[in-house]
Amino acid sequence: MILAVAGFIGVWQAPGVVNDWLVASDPVAVPDATITDGECRARRVVFVECSAHITYEIEGKSLEHDIELMFVDFNTGDYEVDVVRSASQPNRAALSLGLDMLWNRTLVDSTLVLAIAAGGIALFAGGIKSDRSRRLARRESKLDLREVKVAQISPVLGGKYVQFQYGVDRKGGPLLAMSRFGGKEEPYWIDGQRGMALAALPEGASVPVLLDAELKRLDASPPEIATIAVRLKRIMAGA
Known part of the structure; x- marks a missing residue:
C-alpha cells in the first residue's frame, strides 16, 4: 500500500x-x-x-x-x-x-516519492525476513527464546498488527518488526502490563518470531513446550 x-x-x-x-x-x-x-x-x-x-x-x-x-x-x-x-x-x-x-x-x-517508496521497500524487506523466520520456526531446529518489547498494536480488518522491538542497530536505534495476529489471537505475554512478549529466534534466522499465546506458530513438541514453560518461570522470577 x-x-x-x-x-x-x-x-x-x-x-x-x-x-x-x-x-x-x-x-x-x-x-x-x-x-x-x-x-x-x-x-x-x-x-x-x-x-x-x-x-x-x-x-x-x-x-x-x-x-x-x-x-x-x-x-x-x-x-x-x-x-x-x-x-x-x-x-x-x-x-x-x-x-x-x-x-x-x-x-x-x-x-x-523516494522517501515513501524507501519506507515501503524497508517494510517489504522486513516482511520477507519475518516470513523466512516463520518458515524456519516450523522446521525442526534449535530455538533461541527471547523477550521482546511490544511497541504498538494496530487494529486492522480481521485482526491486528503487533510491532515489537527485538534489538538495536549499530547506531543504537531500535530494530523493529511486525507480526499479524487474528482477531482472537494474542501474543505470548510474559508480564502483567502487556508490554513484554515472548519470541523465538530460529537457527539461521535474523528476525525472531513473535509467539502466540497458544503456541500455534510453532510445530512444538511436548519437550519444547516444557522448555518454554521453564524459561517463562525464570523470566517471571527475574532470572
Missing part, C-alpha cells in the same frame, strides 16, 4: 512537472487566456496544493487544460498567475506560478 501511495504521487504530479519543464524551455505569455476555478490550499502549513482550469485559443482553436500543482511555500496570501504556453508546442500550457516554483516542485515531488 505504501508503494502504491508513492506510485500515485508520482503519476499525479510527474506529468505536470514534465509538461512545465517543456513549457519553460520556450515560454510565451497568453494574455487573453481564461482561468477558472483557481484555488490554492495550504496543508500542514507549508505544503501548498493549487488547481485551476485554463482556456485559450490558438489560430481559432480552443484549448483547455486542468492544472494541479504541489510545492512548499510559507506564503499565506494570494498568488497572481498568468497562463504561459510553449512556443514550439502550443498545446502545452502552464501557469506562471508553476514555472516560478518549478525547481521547488521537482524537489518536493521527488523527495516525497
Whole structure:
C-alpha cells in the first residue's frame, strides 16, 4: 500500500512537472487566456496544493487544460498567475506560478516519492525476513527464546498488527518488526502490563518470531513446550 501511495504521487504530479519543464524551455505569455476555478490550499502549513482550469485559443482553436500543482511555500496570501504556453508546442500550457516554483516542485515531488517508496521497500524487506523466520520456526531446529518489547498494536480488518522491538542497530536505534495476529489471537505475554512478549529466534534466522499465546506458530513438541514453560518461570522470577 505504501508503494502504491508513492506510485500515485508520482503519476499525479510527474506529468505536470514534465509538461512545465517543456513549457519553460520556450515560454510565451497568453494574455487573453481564461482561468477558472483557481484555488490554492495550504496543508500542514507549508505544503501548498493549487488547481485551476485554463482556456485559450490558438489560430481559432480552443484549448483547455486542468492544472494541479504541489510545492512548499510559507506564503499565506494570494498568488497572481498568468497562463504561459510553449512556443514550439502550443498545446502545452502552464501557469506562471508553476514555472516560478518549478525547481521547488521537482524537489518536493521527488523527495516525497523516494522517501515513501524507501519506507515501503524497508517494510517489504522486513516482511520477507519475518516470513523466512516463520518458515524456519516450523522446521525442526534449535530455538533461541527471547523477550521482546511490544511497541504498538494496530487494529486492522480481521485482526491486528503487533510491532515489537527485538534489538538495536549499530547506531543504537531500535530494530523493529511486525507480526499479524487474528482477531482472537494474542501474543505470548510474559508480564502483567502487556508490554513484554515472548519470541523465538530460529537457527539461521535474523528476525525472531513473535509467539502466540497458544503456541500455534510453532510445530512444538511436548519437550519444547516444557522448555518454554521453564524459561517463562525464570523470566517471571527475574532470572
